[in-house]
Amino acid sequence: MEPSQYHLPVLLHEVVEHLQIKPNGTYVDVTFGGGGHSRAILEKLGPQGRLIVFDQDEDAYRNRIIDDRVTFVRENFRHLHRFMKLHKALDADGLLADLGVSSHQFDTGARGFSTRFDGNLDMRMDTRNAKTAADILHTYSEQRLLQIFQDYGEVTNSKTLAKTIVQLRKAHPLRTITEFKSLIQPIVKGNPAKYLAQVFQALRIEVNDELGALKDLLTQSQQVLKPGGILAVITFHSLEDRLVKNYMKTGSFEATDDNPYAFETPPKLFKPVTKKPVTASEAELKANPRSRSAKLRIAEKV
Template sequence: MEYHRPVLLEESIDAMAIKPDGVYVDVTFGGGGHSDLIASKLTEGKLYSFDQDGDAQEQSKKIDSPVFTFVRANFRDLKKYLRLHRVKQVDAILADLGVSSHQFNVAERGFSTRFDGPLDMRMNPETGMSAADVVNEYSEEQLHRIFGIYGEVKNAKTLAKLIVSQRGRKAIETIGEFKQAIASCTPKGKENKYLAQVFQALRIEVNDELKALEEMLEQAAEVLKPGGRLVVISYHSLEDRLVKNFIAKGKFFGEVEKDLFGNEIKPLEAVNRKPITPTEQELLENSRSRSAKLRVAEKREVND
């Protein structure tokens, strides 16, 4: 199975400011494109790459290097697994928050609106509830909330009501059945965009993506060395807002806190004021890069 070239590959690796003997973490291994390039720049250093997906674990076998260690885990357990590997501090952490193209291209995983397959969407298919569980078991209010907040779906309330009435007749198990069930809600001529928003909402809910991202960011700020880099590529406004707020304020909501002397209490400092976005060339070569935003932050020195 082919994996696509990662989005913003050179830009993100440059932003990590890699030293040959440093310790690095790629919290989203995916197809291994980023990890491969990071490992090639290390001599004495170490790279720990996280992914909860079994397919990613298979891909990781292609990187045959003494500097590289694959960790089969969700990145929300970053600190725990680094501790198991006796790692206290690292020089940079990379997160590419996109669903890997491989996951989208395998019908059985249920991520893509293009194929028919089970309505699944779990990043780790061995645990937790599937998208079918959400669609068939959540209350109308819960469905309204996730489609409205996570999918920014305009007719979220109508959609939730329709799903509840349709599943009353027969459980919705596959992508085909789901698309058919919500057909009367799907705007004509805008099917692809609408389904992408609906699927995004389900995927975020199934994988608890936003909470996991918050937990990972907080832990990343703890394990980075002073001067260490956090590099994050996000693909939708919900993720990007969390990353941006955490870098700017040290928290996800509300204003930055200050000490008695008026100094801001926050662990990170933005390296670039505006996010880095793909070049014209990359946009032409890879449509998946269209919404990508790269943010880079540095861990503040303790005494500044």
């Protein structure tokens, strides 16, 4: 499969420009996906340069780049520090994370990420993990389901949705996308496509513990980057963007008030390079509508 068909890399030129790639540097792409960003980084690297890539997805591994300068780690990026240490690649010059789901994952119905197809309610980015979206729908308590839909999907009627699922699952299987959609159809609020996208986003984040993994990645990024190293993160929804923005600004995941009378100021770990997030150009939006919600934030390790 052609990499471009697999996944159109978002904000490619902006990423390459901001990473300021040194020919003999060490770089990490923690979300290899279709390899678009990795290939662009590799083009700028000389014979002594190194690229470490992470991806837990089997399809991404099958599409890996065969090059002596590239090390492929088929693991979740939350294990960043351990594997960077193992491959003697600490003190990296730059790290890129392009979060969310690749176009290939969305377009493969059997993976269960998209509401457009029928398939099992799976949503695992790493198929070696046990827990699927169907497991969550069948086993989580009403309160826990409410929390997920509220926090991760910002679903308007989370309470009704959680209650409906718990009532219906006793008598109905919730194994496939079609079964699930038809059962919750009577309570869908507003635009059905948007509503289902929010519900699916919430389930996907829970299945893959995406926010927990992102926090682990950000915390470890300052352990693997050298001073002056660049951290570049592309997010696709406000939950991720908020974590990245706060961490780059204050080294914490919560927004902190700039209180001049505070006794302790946590040491600055990063300094943001761009005041506002970088977004897609008009040309890119035309070529790839999925880039509309992409936000790139860049920071330099202090």
